[in-house]
Amino acid sequence: MKTVVITGANSGLGFETAKKTAKNRDFRVILACRNMEKGKKAKEEIIRETGNENVAAMQLDTSSLKSVRAFAEKVIAQERKVNVLVNNAGIGGSAPSGLTEDGFDIVFATNHLGHFLLTLLLIPVMPDGAKIFSVSSDMHNPPGGIEWKGVEALAHPAEEDRNRYAASKLCNVYFIHELHRRLAAAGKKITANAFNPGFMADTNFSRGRGKEMEPRIRTQWPERIGDLAESSDALAKLVTEDTLAYISNAFFDRSTRAIFTSALSYNEENEKELWEASMRYTGLEEPAIK
Numbered sequence: 470m471k472t473v474v475i476t477g478a479n480s481g482l483g484f485e486t487a488k489k490t491a492k493n494r495d496f497r498v499i500l501a502c503r504n505m506e507k508g509k510k511a512k513e514e515i516i517r518e519t520g521n522e523n524v525a526a527m528q529l530d531t532s533s534l535k536s537v538r539a540f541a542e543k544v545i546a547q548e549r550k551v552n553v554l555v556n557n558a559g560i561g562g563s564a565p566s567g568l569t570e571d572g573f574d575i576v577f578a579t580n581h582l583g584h585f586l587l588t589l590l591l592i593p594v595m596p597d598g599a600k601i602f603s604v605s606s607d608m609h610n611p612p613g614g615i616e617w618k619g620v621e622a623l624a625h626p627a628e629e630d631r632n633r634y635a636a637s638k639l640c641n642v643y644f645i646h647e648l649h650r651r652l653a654a655a656g657k658k659i660t661a662n663a664f665n666p667g668f669m670a671d672t673n674f675s676r677g678r679g680k681e682m683e684p685r686i687r688t689q690w691p692e693r694i695g696d697l698a699e700s701s702d703a704l705a706k707l708v709t710e711d712t713l714a715y716i717s718n719a720f721f722d723r724s725t726r727a728i729f730t731s732a733l734s735y736n737e738e739n740e741k742e743l744w745e746a747s748m749r750y751t752g753l754e755e756p757a758i759k
């Protein structure tokens with residue numbers, strides 16, 4: 470039996486991927502949700518629809534380092550191993566400005582920093598063949614482009630940044646590249662990949678404004694359109710199928726097909742800067758991967 474942890478699994482892509490993964494009885498699925506009422510409802514629905522009783526909901530708020538630590542401790546004590554981690558939870562740039570209880574920008578903390586800490590805390594219980602996915606976006610390279618302002622400017626913004634969502638999704642790609650390098654250097658047989666679901670109008674993302682935004686996206690950026698059913702099919706395949714298990718450091722695009730990302734997303738200096746700052750912010754010590 471393999472254990473899969475999916476963050477933000479009570480709705481949208483996380484929920485559909487959890488459900489499709491649970492259809493395979495070889496998998497136990499942990500729904501990591503910030504709202505336990507929604508988490509329990511999702512768990513019941515997945516058990517009812519799949520007949521797989523091996524589904525659990527557990528509390529996790531990726532914007533809180535304390536919550537991430539508590540969640541990781543509980544998962545390790547309860548499950549002993551994690552075979553697949555899907556870092557999916559995310560919020561859009563239209564989230565109210567403000568800092569988290571740890572003093573970080575809410576989008577940076579929710580989409581990147583909490584997942585950074587969670588991943589590093591769980592790696593010690595990930596066996597050979599384990600897989601890590603970060604749900605990024607083609608918005609890592611938004612229309613009009615993006616400049617890398619440095620990690621400090623993302624974590625502690627001095628002014629409103631209309632690109633903070635895009636920057637957080639670029640951080641997801643940077644994290645995967647650096648994580649892949651460090652896993653290999655530590656001799657770990659664990660893969661790390663990013664996934665782009667494309668624009669999905671049917672999720673609760675952007676405070677449920679997907680349907681309203683869809684006609685404009687279809688007209689202006691048709692190449693960015695995604696589909697919740699197709700993307701969750703692909704992500705569940707990546708999670709469950711062994712044939713894809715050897716691929717690492719890739720960006721899967723709305724499918725099990727990998728593509729190249731923006732030129733900026735391969736900047737190794739920025740990748741290292743993000744890693745080192747995230748280590749400081751989370752209070753972790755090197756070597757983070759032993």
Ligand SMILES: NC(=O)c1ccc[n+]([C@@H]2O[C@H](COP(=O)([O-])OP(=O)(O)OC[C@H]3O[C@@H](n4cnc5c(N)ncnc54)[C@H](OP(=O)(O)O)[C@@H]3O)[C@@H](O)[C@H]2O)c1
Pocket residue numbers: 476477478479480481482483501502503504507529530531532533557558559560579604605606607665666667668669670672673674675
């Ligand atoms: N929708 C799109 O067009 C699109 C395009 C590209 C990439 N993506 C990415 O796809 C991923 C999933 O988004 P979605 O479209 O499926 O949206 P969604 O339906 O809003 O799902 C997001 C999930 O993340 C959870 N979440 C938000 N903040 C959290 C926190 N602090 N701690 C724990 N969980 C948290 C949400 O929980 P609550 O229900 O409690 O809010 C929800 O379960 C995100 O990473 C997003 O960036 C989406």
